[in-house]
Amino acid sequence: MADNRMKMRTVVAFAMSSVALPWATAAHAQDVNAETAKPSAGEVLSNDIVVTAQKRRQSINDIGLSITAIGSEALKDRGISDTSDLVKVVSGFTFTPTISGPPVYTLRGVGFYESSLAVAPAVTVYVDEAPLAFPIMTQVSVLDVERVEVLKGPQGTLYGENSTGGAINYILARPTGEFAAGGTASYGHLSPLDLAGYVSGPISDTLRARLSFRAIEGGEWQKSYTRDASLGATRQLSARLLLDWTPTDRLKMSFNFNGWRDNSDFAANQLQAVTCSLPSNCYLNGYPTAPKNARAADWSPEWPMRMHDRFFQTVVRADYEISPEITLTSLTGYQNLKTLKYSDSDATDIQNLDTRTSGKIESFNEELRLSGKTGPVNWVGGGYYAHAKIFDEFYYATRFLSSALVIPGIPAFTSTETPTDTRLNTYALFGNADVKLSPNLSVIAGARYTWSRRAFDGCTRDIDGALAADVNFLQQLFTGQLARPAVKGGCIVLDDNFLPTNVVEQLNQNSLSWRLGLNQKFESGVLLYTSVSKGYKAGSIPAVSSTSVIQFRPVPQESLLAYEVGVKAPLLDRALQVNASAFYYNYKDKQLRGRILDPFFGLLETLVSIPKSRVWGLEGEIIARPMQGLTLSGSVTYLNTRVQRFSGVDINRDVVNFAGAQFPYSPKWQSVGDAQYVWAIGGIKQAFVGASVTQRSASYSTIGVYDDFRIRGYALVDLRAGIESKDDRWKLTVWGKNITNEYYWNGVFQFIDTRFRQAAKPATYGVTLGFNY
Numbered sequence: 173m174a175d176n177r178m179k180m181r182t183v184v185a186f187a188m189s190s191v192a193l194p195w196a197t198a199a200h201a202q203d204v205n206a207e208t209a210k211p212s213a214g215e216v217l218s219n220d221i222v223v224t225a226q227k228r229r230q231s232i233n234d235i236g237l238s239i240t241a242i243g244s245e246a247l248k249d250r251g252i253s254d255t256s257d258l259v260k261v262v263s264g265f266t267f268t269p270t271i272s273g274p275p276v277y278t279l280r281g282v283g284f285y286e287s288s289l290a291v292a293p294a295v296t297v298y299v300d301e302a303p304l305a306f307p308i309m310t311q312v313s314v315l316d317v318e319r320v321e322v323l324k325g326p327q328g329t330l331y332g333e334n335s336t337g338g339a340i341n342y343i344l345a346r347p348t349g350e351f352a353a354g355g356t357a358s359y360g361h362l363s364p365l366d367l368a369g370y371v372s373g374p375i376s377d378t379l380r381a382r383l384s385f386r387a388i389e390g391g392e393w394q395k396s397y398t399r400d401a402s403l404g405a406t407r408q409l410s411a412r413l414l415l416d417w418t419p420t421d422r423l424k425m426s427f428n429f430n431g432w433r434d435n436s437d438f439a440a441n442q443l444q445a446v447t448c449s450l451p452s453n454c455y456l457n458g459y460p461t462a463p464k465n466a467r468a469a470d471w472s473p474e475w476p477m478r479m480h481d482r483f484f485q486t487v488v489r490a491d492y493e494i495s496p497e498i499t500l501t502s503l504t505g506y507q508n509l510k511t512l513k514y515s516d517s518d519a520t521d522i523q524n525l526d527t528r529t530s531g532k533i534e535s536f537n538e539e540l541r542l543s544g545k546t547g548p549v550n551w552v553g554g555g556y557y558a559h560a561k562i563f564d565e566f567y568y569a570t571r572f573l574s575s576a577l578v579i580p581g582i583p584a585f586t587s588t589e590t591p592t593d594t595r596l597n598t599y600a601l602f603g604n605a606d607v608k609l610s611p612n613l614s615v616i617a618g619a620r621y622t623w624s625r626r627a628f629d630g631c632t633r634d635i636d637g638a639l640a641a642d643v644n645f646l647q648q649l650f651t652g653q654l655a656r657p658a659v660k661g662g663c664i665v666l667d668d669n670f671l672p673t674n675v676v677e678q679l680n681q682n683s684l685s686w687r688l689g690l691n692q693k694f695e696s697g698v699l700l701y702t703s704v705s706k707g708y709k710a711g712s713i714p715a716v717s718s719t720s721v722i723q724f725r726p727v728p729q730e731s732l733l734a735y736e737v738g739v740k741a742p743l744l745d746r747a748l749q750v751n752a753s754a755f756y757y758n759y760k761d762k763q764l765r766g767r768i769l770d771p772f773f774g775l776l777e778t779l780v781s782i783p784k785s786r787v788w789g790l791e792g793e794i795i796a797r798p799m800q801g802l803t804l805s806g807s808v809t810y811l812n813t814r815v816q817r818f819s820g821v822d823i824n825r826d827v828v829n830f831a832g833a834q835f836p837y838s839p840k841w842q843s844v845g846d847a848q849y850v851w852a853i854g855g856i857k858q859a860f861v862g863a864s865v866t867q868r869s870a871s872y873s874t875i876g877v878y879d880d881f882r883i884r885g886y887a888l889v890d891l892r893a894g895i896e897s898k899d900d901r902w903k904l905t906v907w908g909k910n911i912t913n914e915y916y917w918n919g920v921f922q923f924i925d926t927r928f929r930q931a932a933k934p935a936t937y938g939v940t941l942g943f944n945y
Contacts, residue, residue: 226606227301227330227543227552233740236616236691236701238324238753238791240807244317244345248356248942250846250864251890251909253366254313255297255340260866260890262322263842264791264809268873268918269439269930272529272566273479273513274308279324280755281787281813281838282337282732284709285765286779289511289531290562290594290626292710294337296327300344300428302487302505303333305558306533309483309509312408312432314342316370316384325734325755326707328685329604329618332503332539332556336709336732344428347380347416348372353945360907360938364391364406382414393933394440397468398460398521403477407435422493431484438477440469441519441928442917445880448574448925455572456925459520466915466934471516475526475569480512498544501554509533517568519928528567535560535596553603560596564630564715565589574925588639588664592630592715599623604687616689616703624729626679628713631663639664643672643719667721679726683708699740706733712763714779723768723778730781733758749795751807757787764836764875767821784817785835806845813838815875823878823922833876837919839885841869856897864890873920880927886916900944908937 222229232241240262242252250260256267256275268276270287277283277295284294289308297304304310321341328334331341355369365388372382387409394404412430419425442462448454462468471477487505494500510532518524541554567589604618634640637660648654650670658664658672667673689703713726738753759782766780793807813835822828834840848862870885872878888910896903913935920929 226604228550233697233699233742233749234691234693236689236699236703236738238736238738238755240322240324240793241319243319247317247320249848249862249892249905251892251907255310258320258322258340259844259868260864261844261846263793263807263844264324264789264811265322266837266839266842266868266871268837271441271517271921271930272515272527273311273438273511274306275310276307276837277337277340278837279322279338280757280789280809281811281835282757283837284712284763285836286712286714286763287529288592288712288715289533289564290560290592290596290715291712292333294335294709296331296333296335296339298331298339298341300487300489301331301341301539302428302489302503303331303537303558304507305333305535305537305560306509306562308481308511308533309485309507311481312410312434312483313386314344315368315386315410315412316345316382318343318345325703325736326685326687326705326732328620328622328707329602329687329705330552332537332558332600333598334600334620334622334683334685334708334710336707336730344412344414345370345372345382345384347374347382347414349374349380354943356940356942358938358940360936362391362393362934362936363938364388378418380416383412384414385409385411392437393467393936394469395467396440396470396521397463397465398470399473401473403437403440403469403471405437407437409433424491426489428487428489429485431482433483434479434481436479438479438513438515439930440471440477440516441921442469442931443519443926443928444920445927446925447922447927450574454574454925455522456518456520456524456574459522462519462929464915466913466931469931470519470521472521472523472526474523475516476514477516478514482510484508494542495544497546498542501539501541501543503537503539503541505535505537507533507535517923518926520926523569523571524573524925525923526569528569529565530567531562531564533560533562541602548608550606551604554601556598556600556602558596558598560594562594562596563591564594565591566715566717568717587635588632588717589635590630590632590715590717592628594629594713594715595625595627597625598710612693612695614691614693616687616691618687620685622683622685622708624679624681624683624710626711626713626726628677628679628724628726629674630715630724631665631674632717632719633661634658634664635661639719646670647672664719665721665724666719673721675721675724677713677724677726679711679713679728681711681729683729683731697742697746700737701739702737704733704735706731708732709763712779716776716778718768718776718778720768723776725778727763727779727781728761730759730761730763732760747797749793751791751793753791755787755789755791759785759787762835766875767823769821769825780818780820782815782818782830785813785815787811787813787835787838801850802847803849804845804847806843808841808843811838811840811842818875820875822876823874823881828876830875834872836873836875837871837883839869839871839883841867841885843867852898853895856899857895858898859893859895861893862891866890881920881922883918883920884916886914888912888914888916902944903940903942905940905942906938907940908935909933910935911937 266278272287327339351373358366368386370384392402392405410432415427537558543552600622602620640658643658656671687705692700711729736755741750762782789811845865850860867887874881892907894905917929
């Protein structure tokens with residue numbers, strides 16, 4: 173034990189000096205006693221994994237919620253390295269990259285496509301219960317995890333942030349009582365070199381530590397189809413230091429420092445069509461569209477097409493045992509993010525519309541709660557506070573933009589910048605109780621009251637002076653005088669009186685989230701559950717480039733009333749697990765990226781609010797072990813999404829009634845499947861082969877059915893095979909992803925002069941070596 177402590181003291185001393193580097197970071201903490209059952213080598217998804225979805229340890233088969241839980245071995249086997257990869261194991265989950273970086277996650281058709289840094293997501297990501305409250309904070313993968321739990325449906329009565337779609341909670345691998353170390357090295361065709369590792373063990377009788385790291389370098393996979401150039405390399409570095417400290421029998425504390433830096437290339441887009449509104453003034457006439465090849469793309473050679481992002485986070489958790497049945501928990505977090513991204517928003521090698529996004533986020537959150545058990549009641553109650561300051565700036569560089577003006581005779585603009593400042597304050601009180609009415613019947617009730625305050629200050633500025641003259645022309649045209657002249661470098665946003673102004677907005681709202689559920693557990697182990705819940709997602713104020721205050725108008729919070737019934741059935745002595753559920757969502761004021769006609773920028777996207785809409789669907793999952801060594805799993809989701817009342821501007825600049833339209837990024841059918849077989853090949857070794865399938869039906873990247881914005885359906889096949897030691901000391905895997913080289917894309921977008929696609933990676937293959945000491 174003394175040798176183990178000496179090793180860990182050396183490791184931690186090195187780690188503490190490392191976290192002082194500019195890219196060093198911090199993360200979240202969980203219960204230092206939380207346990208997870210390590211899946212066997214042949215296991216893909218556990219049918220009785222222990223989860224903490226309700227902030228206490230329970231079998232997943234005892235919880236009346238729709239949950240997908242994936243253990244660490246399954247994550248590694250199926251090549252899941254970041255949140256976007258969860259589409260391979262969670263049916264009903266979709267991932268969409270935005271044109272300026274922040275990812276968008278959607279569960280059961282409930283998502284929110286918005287690229288502003290200050291966006292409140294519909295699906296919130298947590299690490300050991302501490303929120304990554306802004307989507308851009310999930311840009312780099314969470315490393316060294318024990319499992320991930322995906323909860324579907326409105327959340328808020330138990331988790332820090334309100335959300336209408338669901339929650340993704342990463343549970344970290346904890347420091348160990350004995351010295352341990354391990355790592356993986358992976359490399360392949362069109363895939364970067366990926367190195368990861370950890371060191372864990374005791375420092376003293378009361379202190380344990382775990383240091384993890386990951387470095388990814390290389391993997392250019394895109395090629396220009398008009399010149400000799402390549403793009404798409406990943407350059408990421410991340411690290412984490414966990415400390416679990418037990419100073420007394422009653423007090424347990426954990427400290428989590430983690431972070432990352434990302435200097436990767438920004439992926440280029442594929443030109444689908446030239447869409448100049450004035451073809452006679454279009455510099456892109458005759459520009460070739462991209463071939464139907466995942467690697468083909470184009471971008472401006474003078475534009476850097478790189479990211480320079482940094483993230484730092486620290487979370488401190490303290491659990492104090494007031495009595496054997498009552499625990500006081502404090503969860504404190506601080507996050508700091510800086511971002512600088514260069515992207516091409518026209519998909520050509522002409523500087524038609526190139527974008528630079530920059531900004532920073534500084535946020536703080538505190539959760540204080542009491543939890544315990546009183547007779548037949550498991551309960552939790554507490555308060556939550558969050559504060560954030562966000563600076564977000566969009567810069568558009570244009571040299572050859574055609575005029576997209578509604579008013580003829582106004583010249584096209586050259587370049588603009590839109591700096592915005594947002595201040596957020598959130599206060600909440602919450603409580604939840606799980607009451608056993610009998611040994612097999614329980615009722616769950618929870619509520620959360622939230623006060624939300626959002627303040628916004630920003631404008632669009634004219635850099636070159638051309639737009640200032642145009643704004644002055646409009647002011648004189650519509651008012652007959654030049655009462656407030658626009659100047660070069662000043663705001664060019666016109667208010668309702670056609671005067672240039674700085675935009676100041678406030679959005680103050682309150683909400684009451686709640687949940688009621690009933691669980692019936694039978695002696696056979698089958699669980700029947702039903703629930704009704706109401707959730708909210710905070711309102712938003714878009715940070716967009718515009719010459720009209722209309723585009724900066726806030727959208728109010730959205731609410732979702734959800735009904736769900738389901739069954740979880742372990743059968744045949746747990747050799748077969750069958751789960752099924754049916755759900756209906758009644759949506760009010762759904763937030764959506766819609767469109768507005770801007771007098772200078774033309775047809776632009778902005779935030780709109782759909783007064784009434786709904787979702788209903790069915791889900792089914794099977795996990796089977798028909799014979800020793802063979803594990804089969806599969807799940808399928810059917811979604812039916814509909815707008816019930818909403819009129820807005822469509823892609824053709826017409827005001828239309830969208831009643832009956834389906835939601836964007838919401839395919840009707842989604843399914844995932846996996847098979848893995850393991851067999852012994854010697855006294856200390858075993859071999860394995862496995863295959864995974866991910867399927868999506870067609871969807872659209874805009875509201876309404878428009879063929880030009882169709883995201884085609886696809887089916888992806890991944891294969892793996894290898895050998896490993898039975899004592900988990902080493903593992904060698906050969907793998908292939910998208911082995912049929914399926915050509916598909918994640919989104920379709922149209923800006924002033926072009927429409928383009930975001931193509932996904934083609935077939936990749938490689939080898940991974942893992943070891944544990």
